[in-house]
Amino acid sequence: MQSALFNRQPNDKPYLISGPCSAETEEQVLDTCQRLAATGKVQALRAGIWKPRTKPGGFEGVGTKGLPWLKKASELTGLPIAVEVATAKHVEDCLAFGVDILWVGARTTGNPFSVQEIANVLRGVQVPVLVKNPIHPELELWVGAVERLQKAGLEKVGLIHRGFSSYGNTDYRNAPMWHLPIEMKRRHPDMPLLCDPSHICGRRDTLFTVAQQALNLGFDGNMIESHQDPDAAWSDAKQQITPEVLKDLIQALVWRHETTDQREFLTALASLREQINQLDAEIIQLLGRRMAVAEKIGEYKKENDITILQTARWNEVLERAQRQGNSVGLTPEFVEQYFAAVHLESINHQNSVMNR
Known part of the structure; x- marks a missing residue:
């Protein structure tokens, strides 16, 4: 069968x-x-x-x-x-x-x-x-x-x-x-x-x-x-x-379809997706600039024999992000996961500077 x-x-x-x-x-x-x-x-x-x-x-x-x-x-x-x-x-x-x-x-x-x-x-x-x-x-x-x-x-x-x-x-x-x-x-x-x-x-x-x-x-x-x-x-x-x-x-249960042939819907969706594409591009550019600053911080730490990980500073960044995220409707879980990834990438950039 x-x-x-x-x-x-x-x-x-x-x-x-x-x-x-x-x-x-x-x-x-x-x-x-x-x-x-x-x-x-x-x-x-x-x-x-x-x-x-x-x-x-x-x-x-x-x-x-x-x-x-x-x-x-x-x-x-x-x-x-x-x-x-x-x-x-x-x-x-x-x-x-x-x-x-x-x-x-x-x-x-x-x-x-x-x-x-x-x-x-x-x-x-x-x-x-x-x-x-x-x-x-x-x-x-x-x-x-x-x-x-x-x-x-x-x-x-x-x-x-x-x-x-x-x-x-x-x-x-x-x-x-x-x-x-x-x-x-x-x-x-x-x-x-x-x-x-x-x-x-x-x-x-x-x-x-x-x-x-x-x-x-x-x-x-x-x-x-x-x-x-x-x-x-x-x-x-x-x-x-x-x-x-x-x-x-x-x-x-509500059964939803993956797509439709309704032109009005498809046009509106394409417009919104293009906005997402633009915002994503801006986020990537901002993250690139953030990592460039992180590398400069790494250079100063290297010159002064300072460790990469600064726990108090990380807590400060995360707490501020949680407050700002809450004000724009982002869940605490998302903000923590997102900034944890950003923080790890910053550490990696600073570590590469330390190892030069």
């Missing part, structure tokens, strides 16, 4: 993969999947067969015996099925049961040995494979996993953004860090990109916001976990919703 995810047209509606976090029983899988199909909103079904856990002792999935349940759900609903794989044996079992879509989980993406093992067993097999971002925000690991699969000859490789583990993060189970999937999309513009709000949020009440943001950014769709009785789920109960609640969520 072919997945329409890799044959999408510009005006196709967002793609939705849904199903329980874990396959628990045949009854649970079949009931959930049939109710999902009845919503008319789901393009593919999912369920965790093997569940990697941080510590031993937790529910780690029913294993291969759950694959016939998913296969039966597919036969009853006419929808393709998707399963996470982490080893060559997982892949072999899925292929034996005719699983339509495979995905590589976050923990596996971060292990090049595991990804290569999966790529090796898939060599010569044309099955769609989606790659979740690694747990930690390391873009090159994500890129590397994709490239390993492509080098094995796989033509249908896609991406899933499921958020990243970050120290001090409290709003999300896994911080979205939207700039990373955006950069992946820039590098792979023709590759399908889905969002996994369930793992980003870790709870039901914020699923809609993240799912909507993904569509606002031009993602191809979402993967959202659904269970017949979420509170009784054997894994990740807090982030799952019933098929009926999922239907309401999907209906409430």
